[in-house]
Amino acid sequence: MTKPSIEELKQKAIDLRQTAITMIYEAQSGHPGGSLSAADIITALYFKEMNIDPANPKWEDRDRFVLSKGHVCPIQYAALLHRGFVPMEKVHTLRQYGSPFQGHPDMKKCPGIDISTGSLGQGLSCAVGMAIAGKRDDKSYRVFAMLGDGECQEGQIWEAAQTANKYQLDNLIVFVDDNNLQIDGTCDEIMPNLDLELKFKAFGFDTRRIDGHDMQQIVDTLDEIRNIQHGKPICIVCNTVKGRGVSFMEDVCNWHGVAPKEAEYLQALEEIAGGLK
Amino acid sequence: MMSTYNVTEKKIATREGFGHEIVELGKKNKNIYVVDIDIGKSCKTTEFANQLPNQHINVGIAEQNAAGLAAGLATTGKIPFISTYAVFGSLRMLEQIRQEVCYPHLNVKIACSHGGLTPANDGGSHQAIEDMGVLRTVPNMTVIMAADYHSTRKLVAKAAEHYGPVYLRFTRDTVPVIYGEDEEFEIGKAKKLKDGKDIAIIANGDTLHLALKASELLENEGVSVKLLDFHTIKPLDREAVVDCLSTGRIITVEDHNILNGLGSAVSEVVAEEGGAVVRRIGVQDKFGESAPYEKLLEMNGITIDNIVATAHSLLK
Numbered sequence: 407m408t409k410p411s412i413e414e415l416k417q418k419a420i421d422l423r424q425t426a427i428t429m430i431y432e433a434q435s436g437h438p439g440g441s442l443s444a445a446d447i448i449t450a451l452y453f454k455e456m457n458i459d460p461a462n463p464k465w466e467d468r469d470r471f472v473l474s475k476g477h478v479c480p481i482q483y484a485a486l487l488h489r490g491f492v493p494m495e496k497v498h499t500l501r502q503y504g505s506p507f508q509g510h511p512d513m514k515k516c517p518g519i520d521i522s523t524g525s526l527g528q529g530l531s532c533a534v535g536m537a538i539a540g541k542r543d544d545k546s547y548r549v550f551a552m553l554g555d556g557e558c559q560e561g562q563i564w565e566a567a568q569t570a571n572k573y574q575l576d577n578l579i580v581f582v583d584d585n586n587l588q589i590d591g592t593c594d595e596i597m598p599n600l601d602l603e604l605k606f607k608a609f610g611f612d613t614r615r616i617d618g619h620d621m622q623q624i625v626d627t628l629d630e631i632r633n634i635q636h637g638k639p640i641c642i643v644c645n646t647v648k649g650r651g652v653s654f655m656e657d658v659c660n661w662h663g664v665a666p667k668e669a670e671y672l673q674a675l676e677e678i679a680g681g682l683k
Numbered sequence: 684m685m686s687t688y689n690v691t692e693k694k695i696a697t698r699e700g701f702g703h704e705i706v707e708l709g710k711k712n713k714n715i716y717v718v719d720i721d722i723g724k725s726c727k728t729t730e731f732a733n734q735l736p737n738q739h740i741n742v743g744i745a746e747q748n749a750a751g752l753a754a755g756l757a758t759t760g761k762i763p764f765i766s767t768y769a770v771f772g773s774l775r776m777l778e779q780i781r782q783e784v785c786y787p788h789l790n791v792k793i794a795c796s797h798g799g800l801t802p803a804n805d806g807g808s809h810q811a812i813e814d815m816g817v818l819r820t821v822p823n824m825t826v827i828m829a830a831d832y833h834s835t836r837k838l839v840a841k842a843a844e845h846y847g848p849v850y851l852r853f854t855r856d857t858v859p860v861i862y863g864e865d866e867e868f869e870i871g872k873a874k875k876l877k878d879g880k881d882i883a884i885i886a887n888g889d890t891l892h893l894a895l896k897a898s899e900l901l902e903n904e905g906v907s908v909k910l911l912d913f914h915t916i917k918p919l920d921r922e923a924v925v926d927c928l929s930t931g932r933i934i935t936v937e938d939h940n941i942l943n944g945l946g947s948a949v950s951e952v953v954a955e956e957g958g959a960v961v962r963r964i965g966v967q968d969k970f971g972e973s974a975p976y977e978k979l980l981e982m983n984g985i986t987i988d989n990i991v992a993t994a995h996s997l998l999k
Contacts, residue, residue, distance in 0.1 A: 466759070466760070470758075472755075512786075512787070513758075513787050514787055514788060520758060521754065521755065521758055521783070521787065522782070522783070522786055522787040523782075524782065525778060525779075525782040528747070528751045528779055528782060528783055529751070530751075531747070531748045531749075531750070531751025531752045531754075531755065531779075531783075532751045532752070532754050532755035532758070532783060533755060534748075534751075534752050534755060535751065535752035535753060535754060535755020535756040535757075535758075535759075535763075536755040536756070536758060536759055537755075538740060538752070538755075538756065539755070539756050539759035539760075539761055540759070542737055542738075543759070561747075562745075562747045562748055562751070562779075565742070565743075565745035565747060565748035566748050566751065566752070568743070568745075569742050569743075569745070569748060569752065572743075573740075
């Protein structure tokens with residue numbers, strides 16, 4: 407795969423957002439808000455950064471991706487569809503019996519899913535296990551994990567973080583999709599996360615805070631950290647907006663797990679096509 | 684086929700069997716890992732840590748993390764054995780085991796010491812009386828409790844060869860060596876120690892030697908006893924249960940709550956097949972307390988005398 411330009415990546419992010427929203431609309435079930443906030447990071451990882459092979463999803467030297475906030479799998483499924491891991495005709499099967507596209511990621515059913523997730527707070531531990539194995543086996547693969555800011559309220563996240571520090575996992579890159587919304591309201595009102603960048607730094611991570619919707623900044627950050635070997639796990643806290651790209655979904659708590667109706671769906675497609683403002 | 688056994692004066696805890704076998708397995712297969720949770724000394728994994736540091740991880744006091752981490756290791760082809768106490772290995776990390784180990788059917792072993800009432804003086808908080816029952820209800824999980832040192836070694840080795848999640852329960856206190864070191868074991872296949880026609884006694888783990896002794900007392904009275912070691916409670920050896928039905932009377936013996944353990948598993952088959960009365964000896968759905976192990980067994984009727992008395996009541 408030739409490395410795409412920033413403009414091409416922005417177009418990919420549009421494609422992924424439209425596909426994810428289409429899947430959720432057709433299923434009349436799923437999580438649009440978080441899918442849209444994670445879309446640009448997922449796009450950069452799947453279409454530029456990660457060393458993966460759609461023809462050989464289980465390739466043992468591949469980079470791994472752990473979607474700890476598993477409920478936003480429609481955006482990951484969109485990436486797997488557009489990247490050729492799953493044939494495009496499966497796009498219509500989200501949450502259907504026998505589909506590779508389960509309501510939350512299932513590694514046994516969907517090619518390209520490196521670990522089943524869905525119960526919040528657990529994915530980082532899995533990523534740490536993969537990264538330790540990579541170090542012990544002297545492999546050059548990296549492990550990317552995406553966490554939601556809400557799920558950072560789970561204590562297990564910090565158990566995993568301290569382990570990543572102990573085993574000096576500089577092959578582990580954690581993205582936090584910091585959109586400040588969870589089901590019952592804002593994170594600030596439900597359970598304040600305080601400064602997640604500071605928290606990960608205190609746990610021994612090399613940290614960054616970026617705009618998670620600025621493709622140039624995402625790509626620049628990935629370029630900058632690519633060959634780092636300093637013995638520290640890396641955490642990139644991304645300022646994002648839940649529902650980003652669809653005006654009536656942006657920063658609206660209720661769009662956490664609600665599917666759009668037809669008129670909303672058509673408007674969403676149109677707004678997404680215009681690209682991020 | 685009948686098993687050969689010979690109860691000797693020698694006593695050794697099953698956790699020692701795990702500690703010895705896992706080192707041998709780790710030397711032979713570099714994919715075998717041990718994930719410790721700060722209690723390697725009592726779970727007998729320090730020798731593994733010393734000899735095979737590159738295959739050893741200690742996550743500190745963080746059980747939930749251990750389960751997810753082991754799942755991550757397993758996706759890369761490792762065969763991790765998580766080592767902790769049974770009460771934590773089953774309950775503290777239960778949902779993580781369900782989500783990240785059993786649901787994706789990953790090759791992770793949960794190898795737990797201090798099963799049943801054996802953490803006796805530590806009190807009810809540390810005694811694991813629900814562990815096998817809870818894990819038995821999670822799909823894809825295999826649940827094993829061996830009766831002595833040699834069977835533990837053999838079944839740990841079998842668990843390493845078997846692809847998929849396995850819960851292995853060891854115990855703290857020493858128990859008599861029952862089997863010879865060449866005895867072979869198969870996951871899911873009960874061992875028949877005695878064949879008889881009047882009554883069947885089904886036991887597992889640390890209670891097998893009690894059942895053996897009770898069966899000898901009964902035989903001295905002229906009672907013909909069938910005795911089985913159900914080292915695997917899931918998958919349960921249905922055929923072996925059916926084989927017991929001809930006696931019409933079954934006694935189960937376990938160091939576990941009578942709810943959802945060996946006794947329940949056997950009763951399920953009997954209910955479906957019909958033909959026998961079952962009496963369950965085990966923890967009577969109550970928590971333990973700090974006391975010597977023998978005292979706790981006595982409190983719950985997990986004794987040779989109670990097995991014999993229960994047999995008498997059934998034979999009336």
